Amino acid sequence: MPDTIILNGKELAQELNQTLAETIKNSGVTPLLAVITVGDNPASQVYVRNKRKAAQDVGIQTQEYHLNADTKQESIVALIQELNESEKVNAILLQLPVPEHLNPTVLIEAISPQKDVDGLTSYNAGGLLSGRQLFVPCTPRACLYLLQKALPTLDGLHAVILGRSALVGRPLASLLLQHNCTVTVAHSHSQHMSDILKTADIIISAAGKPGLLHKEDVKVGAAVIDVGINRLSDGKIVGDVLFLEMLNHAGCITPVPGGVGPLTVAMLLQNTWLATQRQKSGHTDIALL
Secondary structure, three states: OOOOEEOOHHHHHHHHHHHHHHHHHHHOOOOEEEEEEEOOOHHHHHHHHHHHHHHHHHOOEEEEEEEOOOOOHHHHHHHHHHHHHOOOOOEEEEOOOOOOOOOHHHHHHOOOHHHEOOOOOHHHHHHHHHOOOOOOOHHHHHHHHHHHHHOOOOOOOEEEEEOOOOOOHHHHHHHHHHOOOEEEEEOOOOOOHHHHHOOOOEEEEOOOOOOOEOHHHOOOOOEEEEOOOEEOOOOOEEOOEOHHHHOOOOOEEOOOOOOHHHHHHHHHHHHHHHHHHHHHHOOOOOOOO
């Protein structure tokens, strides 16, 4: 049985953020990230607070726009367009989810691709398919970073992604294909799920269902990345994977919390700095950090 490596996303994020803080300090440039929230979603408030603190720690200024839950879509689009045109604003983040009367696709598409540090506009999503994206979405980028830290190579490995969302599953599939993985995207309509999982060298669960992945589903030594964040009735936060079952079975695994989450924020900061570099230089082909 393998000694399972626990991939500490918090420590890896701290390392990335420390390097970024030094880079920003030495540059003499202060990036500005505009953050838009609509309504009073408690989880969103926590996420924004964490992002604000992380940004401040590395030398990125945040400018927050907290809009009432009943704000009309046209007003939000107008704000986004104003931020697009502002030379002071380097990056724009629309915190999801938004209230039900709003169309998130319309709002995301209003963001300039050059400032879309979440990588969610159709321009960046389409670019990811062709390998010519401006920004890679933050959570998929965090998953890739963890895998590259844990494994000597991704070339030829079979990766199974649980979940096909536009936020994680689909962009992550494109990203892993670029690194020569054989990729299977499984979802609620997939058949013979257990058989599929047992062939996987890598499993990334982004389904948002606690207790979804059991030890019996995973072959010995597989890498397991748990993207799920689920709050139980007692308030405890857990992932999709039965973590304790995987110890001494999986080759490596991410904890929840403390795995993908901190690295997702770190990748947002990386993308914000990347956007700033491109805008200051006038070039859009500056490579990812």
